[in-house]
Amino acid sequence: MSSSSDIRVRFAPSPTGYLHVGGARTALYAYLYAKKYNGTFILRVEDTDLERSTEESMRMQMQDLKWLGLDWQEGVDSETLKNVGEFGPYRQSQRQDIYQKYADDLLERQLAYYCFLSDEEIDQQKELAKKEGRPPHINSPYRDWPLQKALDYKKESSTQPVIRFKVPKENREYILNDLVRGQVKFQSEVVGDFVLIRSNGMPVYNFCCVIDDSLMKISHVFRAEEHLSNSLRQMMIYEAFNFERPQFGHLSIILGSDRQKLSKRHGATSVNDYNEQGFLPEAMNNFLALLGWSSPKAQEILSMKELVEQFDTDRLNSASAVFDETKLKWVNATHLRALDHKTLWEKLQPYFLKHNFDLPTDLEWQSLSLGLMKTSMETLADAVELFRPLSKGTFQLSEKAKEVLSWESTRPVIEKWVSLVKKCDKLTEEAFGEIQQTIKTECQVKGKNLFMPIRVAVIGQPHGAEVKLLVPLMEKSDLLERAQTALKSCP
RNA sequence: GUUCCCUUCGUCUAGUGGCCUAGGACAACGCCCUUUCACGGCGUAGACACGGGUUCGACUCCCGUAGGGAACGCCA
Numbered sequence: 001m002s003s004s005s006d007i008r009v010r011f012a013p014s015p016t017g018y019l020h021v022g023g024a025r026t027a028l029y030a031y032l033y034a035k036k037y038n039g040t041f042i043l044r045v046e047d048t049d050l051e052r053s054t055e056e057s058m059r060m061q062m063q064d065l066k067w068l069g070l071d072w073q074e075g076v077d078s079e080t081l082k083n084v085g086e087f088g089p090y091r092q093s094q095r096q097d098i099y100q101k102y103a104d105d106l107l108e109r110q111l112a113y114y115c116f117l118s119d120e121e122i123d124q125q126k127e128l129a130k131k132e133g134r135p136p137h138i139n140s141p142y143r144d145w146p147l148q149k150a151l152d153y154k155k156e157s158s159t160q161p162v163i164r165f166k167v168p169k170e171n172r173e174y175i176l177n178d179l180v181r182g183q184v185k186f187q188s189e190v191v192g193d194f195v196l197i198r199s200n201g202m203p204v205y206n207f208c209c210v211i212d213d214s215l216m217k218i219s220h221v222f223r224a225e226e227h228l229s230n231s232l233r234q235m236m237i238y239e240a241f242n243f244e245r246p247q248f249g250h251l252s253i254i255l256g257s258d259r260q261k262l263s264k265r266h267g268a269t270s271v272n273d274y275n276e277q278g279f280l281p282e283a284m285n286n287f288l289a290l291l292g293w294s295s296p297k298a299q300e301i302l303s304m305k306e307l308v309e310q311f312d313t314d315r316l317n318s319a320s321a322v323f324d325e326t327k328l329k330w331v332n333a334t335h336l337r338a339l340d341h342k343t344l345w346e347k348l349q350p351y352f353l354k355h356n357f358d359l360p361t362d363l364e365w366q367s368l369s370l371g372l373m374k375t376s377m378e379t380l381a382d383a384v385e386l387f388r389p390l391s392k393g394t395f396q397l398s399e400k401a402k403e404v405l406s407w408e409s410t411r412p413v414i415e416k417w418v419s420l421v422k423k424c425d426k427l428t429e430e431a432f433g434e435i436q437q438t439i440k441t442e443c444q445v446k447g448k449n450l451f452m453p454i455r456v457a458v459i460g461q462p463h464g465a466e467v468k469l470l471v472p473l474m475e476k477s478d479l480l481e482r483a484q485t486a487l488k489s490c491p
Numbered sequence: 492g493u494u495c496c497c498u499u500c501g502u503c504u505a506g507u508g509g510c511c512u513a514g515g516a517c518a519a520c521g522c523c524c525u526u527u528c529a530c531g532g533c534g535u536a537g538a539c540a541c542g543g544g545u546u547c548g549a550c551u552c553c554c555g556u557a558g559g560g561a562a563c564g565c566c567a
Contacts (some may be wrong), residue, residue: 014567049566135493136563162565181496188492190563198565205567208517229495229562259559294504320560324502325516375530450524463528
């Protein structure tokens with residue numbers, strides 16, 4: 001179904017690294033809002049920082065977005081990198097001529113000017129302003145030059161100028177009605193003449209953001225809180241062009257456990273990290289959604305569909321939130337266990353492959369074993385240690401298992417176990433029960449002394465899923481081999 | 492320094508002036524289930540940053556203070 005509303009929401013990352021979980025949450029909210037109101041979700045790439053932007057980052061971020069299932073209808077195509085949609089191009093680096101046109105317009109209308117100030121001069125000015133207790137704004141001598149004069153000077157001068165916006169001298173109040181923060185007031189005097197176009201011809205964030213959001217008919221802008229103070233400059237630009245302003249929603253920041261802005265030193269912060277650690281995209285979305293938003297039904301576990309249905313801006317929280325990996329794990333575990341066994345098995349394949357596990361291809365076996373193991377899994381990666389004992393040729397005795405093997409009563413139990421297993425045709429749950437009973441009476445052991453040796457002889461660990469359910473999942477030859485290995489470690 | 496934003500259990504949050512003796516979830520702890528480990532069930536503990544107002548009444552509105560964050564870039 002194509003979009004039939006005027007709701008157009010964009011996610012506009014800058015490709016200067018991986019997709020951060022904060023960015024992912026912004027994208028999620030934008031996506032949910034678009035979906036909820038049958039609007040269009042747009043991906044625009046803000047790559048005007050030539051030094052830091054890379055195509056590789058752009059591809060990575062798009063992949064992460066795809067992994068999360070946040071598909072866009074308009075924007076840069078993740079495969080071909082081509083522009084899709086009628087408002088393109090969607091990479092800001094390809095829109096330079098557009099920005100230049102709008103800058104020229106401002107120049108002609110005396111609302112902007114060429115500024116030839118050098119870095120040193122600017123530093124001096126700012127220092128002086130600071131010393132005199134004034135706001136650190138620049139005071140450009142080129143501000144009131146007629147355009148022609150500046151153009152002539154530009155031709156003969158060796159320094160390439162920037163284009164600055166002419167912030168009116170008289171103070172004015174700008175009001176922003178923010179979707180999450182309500183009414184926010186700004187005084188125009190807090191900003192000085194800011195750069196619109198860099199000396200290399202590339203526009204600056206605040207400028208292209210306004211032009212693009214306007215030209216692309218964006219109706220709602222969800223972005224991080226750190227952009228809130230940028231809004232003043234942007235409102236000035238909107239005004240200069242007489243553009244209609246979209247609705248803004250400034251989202252709170254995600255914090256680390258020390259209440260500082262989440263960054264690399266907190267550990268995993270990229271969506272891809274979580275992917276590799278075995279988190280499910282639906283769990284990631286669920287958890288991220290709850291970090292700054294709450295379900296009107298007080299639901300904690302929500303599918304993507306439910307998220308779309310229940311999402312709205314009125315339940316967005318303006319306070320910053322700490323990223324709690326423990327809760328993420330719980331959310332992930334819950335989604336994981338809800339998966340049907342066929343799907344879960346498929347998702348586990350890469351992990352098994354990576355560790356060269358030799359596991360049965362029988363579907364019933366797979367389902368049975370998953371049923372047994374999944375209650376102990378929080379992430380997909382947890383399956384590795386859980387299934388290791390079920391894979392052939394990977395038997396290992398843990399330190400705690402060796403403790404069990406050192407017990408006096410252990411050796412006879414395992415020897416009995418070996419002889420009984422040898423005699424048994426089919427190791428069903430019932431057969432196992434009988435074997436256990438026989439050992440109990442013949443070896444005169446019970447409780448821990450009976451149970452643990454068998455467990456260790458089967459999986460090499462004193463803890464894990466129920467042995468009577470585990471044994472039927474294993475081959476007799478393998479079982480015997482394991483028991484022999486265990487016996488070698490018995491005193 | 493200036494401006495802006497934020498502040499409810501350890502964490503995520505509910506709360507839009509009386510429904511609050513402040514509810515839920517994760518984590519913690521305890522009990523039950525279980526011859527292990529998990530899962531599951533039940534339960535316990537745990538918060539309105541502080542100080543002033545406004546009001547019959549304030550977690551909720553206003554003003555301060557404190558703390559945290561952001562912006563003041565030719566980064567986004």
